[in-house]
Amino acid sequence: MNIHAIKAIYYFEMARWWRTILQSIISPVVSTALYFVVFGAAIGQRIESVEGVSYAAFIVPGLIMLSLLQQSLSNASFGIYFPKFAGTIYEILSAPISHIETVIAFVGAAATKSIVLALIILATATLFADIRIDHPVWMVVFLILTAVTFSMIGFIIGIWAEGFEKLQLVPLLIVTPLAFLGGTFYSISMLPPVWQTVTLFNPVVYLVSGFRWSFYGVSDVDVGISLAMTLLFLAIALAVVVWIFRTGYRLRA
Template sequence: MNFYAIRAIYLFEMARTWRTLLQSIVSPVISTSLYFVVFGSAIGSHMKEIGGVSYGSFIVPGLIMLSLLTQSISNASFGIYFPKFVGTIYELLSAPVSSLEIVVSYVGAAATKSIILGLIILATAALFVPLHIEHPLWMMLFLVLTAVTFSLFGFLIGIWADGFEKLQLVPLLIVTPLTFLGGSFYSIDMLPPFWQKVTLFNPVLYLVSGFRWSFYGVADVNIGISLAMTLAFLAACLVAVWWIFKTGWRIKV
């Protein structure tokens, strides 16, 4: 394992975050704060508690997950797409750096950025609503697993994309709607029976539900199922990345 190469790529990607601090950190935090103001204060004051939790506090895990998913995908996809765009990907592939080391460095940097952002949003949420984390270790586990999984997914999107517009296609048209429809702002128990069953096919539901359970001990689905679904998606992304580097699809051709 070439740790010097991993460290070099990792630090380069992290340095890009500090150069674009307004876009990478400040903008998502401000956007999420607006959700707290609108949903938590304006709308939440007129809604009853859900599972014994005030509405403003109930939506915190969903909002963190929304930012975590979108930022993980964005950071990882742009990180690997830009070397393809400028042509430096071939220098990277010809260097004594294995595919595993490339994935670890890019995905590790993207996941680190997303985790930092998630913790900042969590701290920001404490300014608006009362928070209580019943299972902090589980909370960090879901935070890290989700960040790594969707950073891998973003890495795949960055390899697949052949234009900047495609980098935003999946997050805007697929991931964000699935997050909104995955119980981020409500419990699926509030839905009619038919739509409850339909929502169970939404993979984001299991991420949001497991993350919310770590806060308040309430969940729409069993915590074991949430963890299993997260690990299954992580395994699927790992297999896809392995296949891409094995075949050279969209990288060497």
């Protein structure tokens, strides 16, 4: 295992994150805080509690999950896309580093950034809502699994993308709508039965539901199913990454 290479990429990525602190940390925290203010503190006061949880507190896990998904995707996709764009990818491809080590470094850095951000948002949320965490260990497990899975998906997007437009395509047109329709702001039990069934095809539902269960013990789907689905997404992402490196897809000529 080339530990020095993993550390080099990891620290390089973390340093880049720190250099762009306004864009990478402050901006998403402010955006999410605005959701808390508008939907939680303002509109939320006029909405009844959902499954025994005040609306302001109810949306907190969903909003953290929304940020986690977006940040994991953008951090990882940009992390691998930028060397491709700048041409510095030659250095990684010619280094004595294996595929798995490359993924550990890039995905590890992207997941670290999004987890730190999620924790900052969680801390910020306590200013706007009364939050409790019934299952802290499971909260951390869901946080890590989701961050790693979506960082891996972001890594795949970064390799697939041939321009900045494609880089933004999946996060903006697929993941964000799925996150908004995946129970971030509501319980799917509030939907008509047909839409409840349709919603179950949305993978984000399982992530938000499991994560919310770790806070308040309430969930739209069984927590075991949420965990299984999260692991399934992780396995699929891992399989695609392995395929990319085996074939050299869009990396090696």
